[in-house]
Amino acid sequence: MRASDTRTSHSGCPQRLRCVSDRPCDQTAPGPVRQARQPAPRPDRGALLAVAVTVVLWASAFVAIRSAGQDFSPGALALGRLLPATAVLAVISLRRRVGCPPRAAWPGTAATGLLWFGVYMVALNWGEQHVDAGTAAMVVNVGPILIVLLSAMLLGEGLPRPLVVGITVSFGGVILVGVAASASRHPSLAGVLLCLLAAVSYSLAVVTQKPALRHASALQITTFGCAVGTLACLPFSGQLVSQLASAPLTATLSVAYLGVFPTAVAFTTWAYALSKTSASKMGATTYLVPALTVLMSWAILGQVPAWLALAGGMLCLVGVALSRRRPRTPASGLARASRLSVPGHEDPPDPLQITSGHPGRQRHQAH
Numbered sequence: 001m002r003a004s005d006t007r008t009s010h011s012g013c014p015q016r017l018r019c020v021s022d023r024p025c026d027q028t029a030p031g032p033v034r035q036a037r038q039p040a041p042r043p044d045r046g047a048l049l050a051v052a053v054t055v056v057l058w059a060s061a062f063v064a065i066r067s068a069g070q071d072f073s074p075g076a077l078a079l080g081r082l083l084p085a086t087a088v089l090a091v092i093s094l095r096r097r098v099g100c101p102p103r104a105a106w107p108g109t110a111a112t113g114l115l116w117f118g119v120y121m122v123a124l125n126w127g128e129q130h131v132d133a134g135t136a137a138m139v140v141n142v143g144p145i146l147i148v149l150l151s152a153m154l155l156g157e158g159l160p161r162p163l164v165v166g167i168t169v170s171f172g173g174v175i176l177v178g179v180a181a182s183a184s185r186h187p188s189l190a191g192v193l194l195c196l197l198a199a200v201s202y203s204l205a206v207v208t209q210k211p212a213l214r215h216a217s218a219l220q221i222t223t224f225g226c227a228v229g230t231l232a233c234l235p236f237s238g239q240l241v242s243q244l245a246s247a248p249l250t251a252t253l254s255v256a257y258l259g260v261f262p263t264a265v266a267f268t269t270w271a272y273a274l275s276k277t278s279a280s281k282m283g284a285t286t287y288l289v290p291a292l293t294v295l296m297s298w299a300i301l302g303q304v305p306a307w308l309a310l311a312g313g314m315l316c317l318v319g320v321a322l323s324r325r326r327p328r329t330p331a332s333g334l335a336r337a338s339r340l341s342v343p344g345h346e347d348p349p350d351p352l353q354i355t356s357g358h359p360g361r362q363r364h365q366a367h
Contacts, residue, residue: 117229
C-alpha cells in the first residue's frame with residue numbers, strides 16, 4: 001500500500017482511505033456473508049377452502065347417485081342434475097352482473113360443458129349400470145393420471161417427483177378400494193369402456209379449462225359450461241319427464257341435491273381452486289374423493305367398509321399429501337451460500353473485477 005493510501009486519525013491509529021474501506025481501524029475482518037432467508041409463501045386460504053368444499057361435495061355425489069340411480073336412466077339423471085345447477089348459477093350470475101366470457105375463454109368453456117357436464121356424466125351413469133362400484137372407481141380414477149400427463153405435454157407443467165410419487169400411491173389406494181367393493185370377477189367390457197370414456201373426457205376437460213381461467217372467472221366458466229352441457233343433454237328430456245312422474249320423492253330430492261351442491265357449488269369452487277394452482281396438482285387432489293366416499297357411505301348409508309377399503313382410503317390420503325409437497329430447492333444456491341458462510345471458503349475473486357496497476361485495489365479484492 002502506498003503512503004498516500006493511509007492517513008493518521010486523531011488517536012494516532014492509521015486509517016485507510018474511504019475508497020478502500022470505511023470501517024474503523026480496530027474492527028476485525030468482516031464476518032461470514034449469509035444470504036437472507038426468504039420467507040416461504042403462504043398458501044391461499046381461499047383456494048384451500050375451495051378444494052375442501054369440492055372434494056367433500058363430490059364425495060357426497062356418489063352417495064346421492066346410488067340413491068337416485070335406481071329410478072332414473074343415465075341421460076335423465078344427467079339432465080336432471082344439470083337443470084337445477086344451471087338455474088342456480090344463472091341466478092347468481094345475474095345478481096352479481098356477470099357477463100358472458102370473453103372470446104378467448106369460449107373454447108375451454110365449451111369443452112368443459114361438452115366433455116365434463118355432458119359426456120362424463122352420461123358415460124359414468126351408464127357405465128355404473130354395467131359394472132360394480134369398485135370397478136367403476138378404479139377405471140374412472142385413471143383420470144388424474146391422464147391429467148398429469150396431459151398437463152405436462154400440453155400445459156408445460158412438468159412432472160415433479162413428489163407429484164408422480166403421490167399419484168402412484170393414491171392410485172394404489174384406489175385399487176384397494178375397488179377390490180374391496182368389487183362384486184364381480186368378470187366386469188362387462190362395455191361398462192369398463194364407458195367408465196374409461198368418462199375418465200378421458202374428464203381429464204381433457206380439466207386441461208382445456210385451465211387456459212380458459214386466464215381470461216374468465218370461475219363463475220363464468222362454470223355457469224356457461226353448465227349451460228352448454230344442459231343443451232347437449234336435452235335429447236334426454238322426454239325420459240326425465242316420464243321418470244319424474246313415477247320416481248319417489250327421495251330420488252327426486254337426491255337429483256335436486258346433485259344439481260345444486262355437487263354441480264353448481266362444487267364445480268365453481270373447483271374452477272376457482274384450479275385458477276390458483278396447476279391442473280396436475282388439482283387432479284391429484286381428487287384422490288381424496290374415494291376415501292371420503294367410503295366414510296360417507298359408512299355414516300349415511302350404513303355400509304360398513306371392509307378393512308381393505310379403509311386401507312385403500314388411507315393410501316389415497318397419503319398419496320395426496322405427498323403430491324402436495326414442494327420440490328426441494330436446487331443444491332447449487334445452497335452450496336454457494338454454505339461456502340460463503342464458512343471463513344476461508346469464499347469464492348475466488350472474479351478476474352474481471354481486478355484492475356491492473358492499482359495494488360491497493362488488488363489487495364482489497366484478495367483480502
